[in-house]
Structures are given as structure tokens and as C-alpha cells.
Amino acid sequence: MSLSMGIIFVPTAFADDGAPDNPAVQVDAVPMSDNVQAPAVTACGNFAQALDGAAQYYGEFSDSFEGSDYNDPAVQSSNEVGRTALRQAAGVAMDSANTPGLDPSVADPMRSWSADATKLLLKMALHISGESLNTTATEMNTDATNAQQACAAAGTHA
Numbered sequence: 001m002s003l004s005m006g007i008i009f010v011p012t013a014f015a016d017d018g019a020p021d022n023p024a025v026q027v028d029a030v031p032m033s034d035n036v037q038a039p040a041v042t043a044c045g046n047f048a049q050a051l052d053g054a055a056q057y058y059g060e061f062s063d064s065f066e067g068s069d070y071n072d073p074a075v076q077s078s079n080e081v082g083r084t085a086l087r088q089a090a091g092v093a094m095d096s097a098n099t100p101g102l103d104p105s106v107a108d109p110m111r112s113w114s115a116d117a118t119k120l121l122l123k124m125a126l127h128i129s130g131e132s133l134n135t136t137a138t139e140m141n142t143d144a145t146n147a148q149q150a151c152a153a154a155g156t157h158a
Contacts, residue, residue: 036154036155036156037101037102037103037106037154037155037156038101039099039100039101039102039103040102040103040106040151040154040155040156041155041156042096042099043096043097043099043102043106043107043110043151044096044106044147044151044154044156044157044158045156045158046092046095046096046099047092047093047096047097047110047113047147047151047158048157048158049092050088050089050090050092050093050096051089051144051158053085053088053089054085054086054089054117056085057078057081057082057084057085057086058082058085058086058120058137060078060081060082061075061078061079061081061082061124063078064077064078065078065079065129069129070127070129079124079125082121082124083121083124083125086117086118086120086121086124087117087118087121089117090113090114090115090117090118090121091114093110093111093113093114093117094110094111094114096110097110097111097114103150103154105150105153105154106147106150106151106153106154109143109144109146109147109150110143110147112139112143112146113140113143113144113147116136116139116140116143117140119136119139120133120136120137120140123136144158
């Protein structure tokens, strides 16, 4: 379980964006082509920030949870921080998906990722463990990959 939880966000970079309860910083991604869709630049840049924060704080939860349980004070602390980061990331992802003029092929996987992030944080809040967490993490990885591919097709990156 911990191996798949530890590699949940391999395609993303890990960056410390401050406390997870701070508002997300809007970032414009760098266009990768001359045919870039302007709404995708903003949406994909913000989505990338959401992925980075979620990866870092969920990863800390995953590491503390390995070989332990929800009664461990370190797990309790990282669970709370991880849920907060997932809640914030889910909101940023949904806001990114709702960027005016954003192509649905880019927005839809962002919405799916947001829904799965919410599902994961609820499972963490309910102290569900094992394969259920892994399944949701795998769904999030698929959504993130789909969003990243859509962003690339729109001429930018997430």
C-alpha cells in the first residue's frame, strides 16, 4: 500500500508552497507552442500548482502511515495536513476547470481529479485505509495524466 501511495504523484514536481491553508497562488504556465490556447495557459499553470501541493502533503501522510495506523500521533497530524492540502488542491483544480473559454477536453480531467481528491480526503477523514486509498490514488493519477496530456495538446503544460 505504501509503495503505491508514495508514488501517487510521480509525474509532478514537489514544491513547498507554504502552509496548505494559504490561498493558492495564480501562476501562468509558459506556452510550449505558438498555437497555445490562452485559457489553457492559466488553467494548466494553476492545476500544476494544485498537483504539486497535493503531492507533497499527501506524500507526507503516506510516509507516516506506512507501517502505522490512524492512532499514531504522526499519522494524525499528517492526515490533517494532507486533507487540508487535498481540499485546497481540489478547489484550485475545480477553479482551473472553470476558467472561461477553457476547452472541455482540458477542463474535464481537472474536474475528475478534483472529485477524486475530494473522495480521497473523505476516506482519510473516515480513517479508511488499504486498497481503498490506493484505488482512489490510482484514479487521481489517471486524471492528472489525462489533464497533463490535454494541457500539452492545448500548447502548454500542467
